[in-house]
Amino acid sequence: MRLKRAVAALAVPAAAAACCAGCGPDRPAAANGPRTPVAVTAPPAKAPAARPSAGPKPLASSAPVRLEIPAIGVDTPVMRLGLAADGTVEVPPIAAHAPAGWYDGSPTPGRTGPSVILAHVTVGRYGDGVFLHLSRLRPGDRVTARLRDGATAGFTVESVRTVAKAHFPTASVYGDTARPELRLITCGGPRDAAGTGYADNVVVYADLTSTTPATTT
Amino acid sequence: MPFLRKSVMTAAALACGAVLATAGPALAVGSAHPSGAPATGRLASDSGKGTGQPASASGTGSGRLTGTSGKPSGRPTSRPVKPTGQPTSAPRPAVSAVPAPGRQVGRVPSGAPDTGVPPLAAGHSGHGTAEGSAAAAVVLLGAAVVVVRRRSLRAQG
Secondary structure: HHHHHHHHHHHHHHHHHHHHHHOOOOOOOOOHHOOOOOOOOOOOOOOOOOOOOOOOOOOOOOEEEEEEEEEEEEEEEEEEHHHHOOEEEEEEEOOOOEEEEEEEOOOOOOEEEEEEEEOOOHHHHOOOOOOOOHHHHOOOOOEEEEEOOEEEEEEEEEEEEEHHHHHHHHHHHHHHOEEEEEEEEEEEEOOOOOOOOOOEEEEEEEEEEEEEEEEOO | HHHHHHHHHHHHHHHHHHHHHHHHHHHHHHHOOOOOOOEEOOOOOOOOOOOOOOOOOOHHHHHOOOOOOOOOOOOEEEEEEOOHHHHOOOOOOOOOOOOOOOOOOEEOOOOOOOOOOOHHOOOOOOHHHHHHHHHHHHHHHHHHHHHOOOOOOOHHO
């Protein structure tokens, strides 16, 4: 009888402990993952056709130091990114408050060509990334890049595309353009088979629509 | 008396078993992942070295830091990282970055950027260990209650 009572007394906390172990944040968290982009479009077959330059005058070359996207609540510093040894583009660190990064092999924002800025959608145990809601952008939304020299380059979103990583549209992202444009890139879609990354990329294409001059020389 | 002793030992054995069963996996999960500790680094600047190692953390814009989804901070952040640390199933094209003189993008990166690590694949978060410890504490508390009650009953009887 006493033994039964002892076992019963142990069973209650053990059951509680088992419940605790199963309710942590490491459980599969589909609800916490990035929102699946609404529109999934096929990657463009080729780079967008060069359009006549009808926008504002291109800015002088100056690295971006800050990026603002009011529609999705982004206001982040911008770091510089280069190429990794394997030829892939570097990405911002997997860290809390990781900023966006500008690929320094691309034109600076406001220069003619595709300026490329990347940021994480999620940063693992650190939670949400700067571009968590990038796929929510819609044509017409505004993006502002603040440059080192004090100038600002204002862009308007042209399109938002979700593309499979296996078919990343290199030509349309990095190909030449007739005027200053911006590419914002993050990950999206479902998790990959290994569960350690995402199967897709979200790419935002934006055109330069306004500028303010530099404040420093 | 022998029964009581045996019973207490049984309770202790059960408690130890429960502790191992609950805390063990959590600790194992916690140690199985890389730490992912970021290195220090700097933000983009216009110093123009082209090395991928920016030189200033201050920025020249308004300098304000508002609450955003990304919770950016004005303090220096980490160095950029190679995306190879987050393997994906998506095969990378065999094309490597090549210089393209005269083009707007001097060196076109190969493949797709790995700009996201799912929360589940984040590695050791510390939460698993905390949960295991809490569970172990609950079990030990239960065992202690049993022992104390038995002793009090024995003292009364």
